[in-house]
Amino acid sequence: MSIQVKDASIFYGDFKAVEDVSMSIKPKSVTAFIGPSGCGKSTFLRTLNRMHEVIPGAYVEGKIQIAGQDIYGPNVDPVAVRRKVGMVFQRPNPFPTMSIYDNVLAGNKLNSKRIKKSEADSIVEGALRGANLWNEVKDRLGKPGMGLSGGQQQRLCIARAIAVQPEVLLMDEPCSALDPISTAAIEDLIHELKSDYTIVIVTHNMQQAARVSDDTGFFNLKAAGQPGHLVEFNPTKQMFTKPDNPDTEAYISGRFG
Amino acid sequence: MTNTEPSLNEPQLSHATLPRGAQWLVGVAAVALGGLALVLGVGIVGAAVIALLGFLIGYPLWALLVENRRSATDKLVTGLVWTAFAVAVIPLIWLVYTVVSRGAATLSPEFLTYSMRSVTGDEQGGLYHALIGTLIVTGIAAVISIPIGIMTAIYLIEYGKGNRLAKTITFLVDVMTGIPSIVAGLFAFALFTLLVGPGTRFGFGGGIALSLLMIPTVVRSTEEMLKLVPDDLREAAYALGVPKWRTITKMVLPTAIGGIVTGVVLSISRVIGETAPLLVASGFNPNLNTSAFDDSPMMTVPVFIYTQLSEATAKGVEYAWGGALVLFILVMVLNLIARIVGTIFAPKTGR
Ligand SMILES: Nc1ncnc2c1ncn2[C@@H]1O[C@H](COP(=O)(O)OP(=O)(O)O)[C@@H](O)[C@H]1O
Numbered sequence: 001m002s003i004q005v006k007d008a009s010i011f012y013g014d015f016k017a018v019e020d021v022s023m024s025i026k027p028k029s030v031t032a033f034i035g036p037s038g039c040g041k042s043t044f045l046r047t048l049n050r051m052h053e054v055i056p057g058a059y060v061e062g063k064i065q066i067a068g069q070d071i072y073g074p075n076v077d078p079v080a081v082r083r084k085v086g087m088v089f090q091r092p093n094p095f096p097t098m099s100i101y102d103n104v105l106a107g108n109k110l111n112s113k114r115i116k117k118s119e120a121d122s123i124v125e126g127a128l129r130g131a132n133l134w135n136e137v138k139d140r141l142g143k144p145g146m147g148l149s150g151g152q153q154q155r156l157c158i159a160r161a162i163a164v165q166p167e168v169l170l171m172d173e174p175c176s177a178l179d180p181i182s183t184a185a186i187e188d189l190i191h192e193l194k195s196d197y198t199i200v201i202v203t204h205n206m207q208q209a210a211r212v213s214d215d216t217g218f219f220n221l222k223a224a225g226q227p228g229h230l231v232e233f234n235p236t237k238q239m240f241t242k243p244d245n246p247d248t249e250a251y252i253s254g255r256f257g
Numbered sequence: 258m259t260n261t262e263p264s265l266n267e268p269q270l271s272h273a274t275l276p277r278g279a280q281w282l283v284g285v286a287a288v289a290l291g292g293l294a295l296v297l298g299v300g301i302v303g304a305a306v307i308a309l310l311g312f313l314i315g316y317p318l319w320a321l322l323v324e325n326r327r328s329a330t331d332k333l334v335t336g337l338v339w340t341a342f343a344v345a346v347i348p349l350i351w352l353v354y355t356v357v358s359r360g361a362a363t364l365s366p367e368f369l370t371y372s373m374r375s376v377t378g379d380e381q382g383g384l385y386h387a388l389i390g391t392l393i394v395t396g397i398a399a400v401i402s403i404p405i406g407i408m409t410a411i412y413l414i415e416y417g418k419g420n421r422l423a424k425t426i427t428f429l430v431d432v433m434t435g436i437p438s439i440v441a442g443l444f445a446f447a448l449f450t451l452l453v454g455p456g457t458r459f460g461f462g463g464g465i466a467l468s469l470l471m472i473p474t475v476v477r478s479t480e481e482m483l484k485l486v487p488d489d490l491r492e493a494a495y496a497l498g499v500p501k502w503r504t505i506t507k508m509v510l511p512t513a514i515g516g517i518v519t520g521v522v523l524s525i526s527r528v529i530g531e532t533a534p535l536l537v538a539s540g541f542n543p544n545l546n547t548s549a550f551d552d553s554p555m556m557t558v559p560v561f562i563y564t565q566l567s568e569a570t571a572k573g574v575e576y577a578w579g580g581a582l583v584l585f586i587l588v589m590v591l592n593l594i595a596r597i598v599g600t601i602f603a604p605k606t607g608r
């Protein structure tokens with residue numbers, strides 16, 4: 001599903017965190033957001049599945065369409081949006097009371113969906129295979145999810161997100177809490193998931209953006225205390241070779257404040 | 258001070274230290290000092306204080322002479338902390354010892370299974386009626402307080418998030434925490450005087466009085482437990498397309514359940530020994546009364562202790578201690594349950 005954003009401004013109460021972002025995200029591609037801390041990458045990402053409004057006083061102006069539907073339209077249920085647009089967070093957050101098996105099925109279990117055991121088994125296996133975790137955990141599916149390593153926990157969270165069969169997967173710095181080997185495993189996974197999902201990833205790591213993404217958006221602050229904005233949105237190749245904007249070049253080459 | 262100045266190029270990393278077991282040496286000396294004071298005719302308390310002061314001054318002083326200031330301060334503060342700990346713990350152990358040793362003699366099958374029906378003078382009887390009464394009254398309080406308390410806490414943490422209503426409720430809960438327990442009893446008594454008739458004392462009234470005391474503790478402890486569930490987990494559930502109320506009932510509550518149950522059980526053990534409100538609201542009764550809603554008084558263990566003690570006979574005092582031991586055992590069992598439940602439901606890390 002493609003995502004169209006038009007003049008989105010994002011607020012925390014009176015504070016305008018992001019201003020006038022417009023972009024068009026292609027279906028079944030990986031789009032990366034880069035930029036300095038505090039410029040609103042996470043904030044913007046969270047508006048794409050209506051997670052932003054979970055924070056009291058937070059709201060969005062402008063238009064965001066997914067597959068042609070305005071997700072902020074008057075009759076749109078945010079819960080339905082979130083079922084279509086999954087999310088993986090910066091810190092792995094498996095549910096501590098649940099086993100690995102139940103964590104993968106959490107989307108069904110928490111919604112009290114009754115499914116047959118055989119069907120549940122195949123969802124779990126499919127999602128864990130999809131997240132490249134099956135071989136590591138297939139012998140201990142009943143063990144707590146918290147018992148896995150950080151990298152495994154993050155892949156468990158990805159499995160949990162894809163088990164509800166979303167169309168879009170949002171990832172907010174999914175590797176920033178992980179070691180290089182786990183990071184490589186997740187990057188490989190992103191490559192594979194691209195054939196089924198539209199992926200949007202925030203990353204602090206320029207090489208990672210270059211390695212995994214098709215398009216890149218560079219966010220920046222005009223000045224301290226000002227809202228963040230989208231400086232440039234282009235195919236990743238172009239972005240890392242001859243960017244349109246001198247600020248982008250400065251940031252990418254490391255010559256930045 | 259006879260410190261050799263450490264040269265700038267070679268910072269001194271080691272220094273002279275007290276011999277091993279120095280604290281025992283000082284301890285023995287301090288005890289000897291106390292013994293001497295005792296022999297000289299200072300009372301036992303005075304001697305203990307002298308021994309303690311001897312240790313608290315002597316040990317750091319020695320360290321100051323041999324080692325350095327930091328080490329001396331460390332020893333002084335360590336000594337003070339241990340003293341404070343002992344001051345806190347000694348009365349507790351003493352209390353437990355007294356209750357057990359004085360109550361154990363009275364505790365018998367008869368004491369536990371007989372009421373005081375038509376018992377006069379030194380005839381035997383028991384606290385069966387009071388035990389049943391306490392279980393009924395506390396049970397009523399729990400049935401009222403637990404749902405109200407937990408749901409209030411859920412509102413405050415999950416929905417209120419600092420809005421005006423939530424702030425008002427929090428303020429009222431704080432005020433309720435501070436209500437003197439006898440006022441809760443008087444309130445229940447006055448309420449049922451209005452609703453039922455003058456002088457109404459019955460089990461349900463006692464239950465209402467106790468629930469007034471219990472609700473704020475349940476709210477507070479549940480709130481603390483809900484706050485411990487990270488927002489990360491709530492967001493993870495929302496991101497899976499789980500509505501808020503399901504997130505609360507199926508994820509947040511199960512994650513916090515261990516702590517919530519522990520808090521609830523502790524709040525029960527907090528009110529189970531309340532005397533004044535029950536004296537006022539459910540009254541005295543030498544007979545077994547198993548009906549909380551009949552307009553007749555219901556005896557409870559704390560009130561039983563109080564009545565026995567006010568008999569001021571040898572047997573009355575004995576029975577009061579027996580009742581105290583029973584109450585103590587009830588509270589210990591509840592605390593034990595709280596601990597067990599806490600560990601059973603604690604989120605598993607599985608490492
Ligand atoms: N929950 C919040 N409440 C208020 N302001 C917030 C909140 N979260 C983030 N912000 C502000 O929004 C701006 C963008 O933050 P964020 O989206 O986290 O940046 P990034 O992910 O690019 O580092 C920052 O100025 C930050 O202080």
Ligand SMILES: [Mg+2]
Binds near residue numbers: 041042043172
């Ligand atoms: Mg961020």
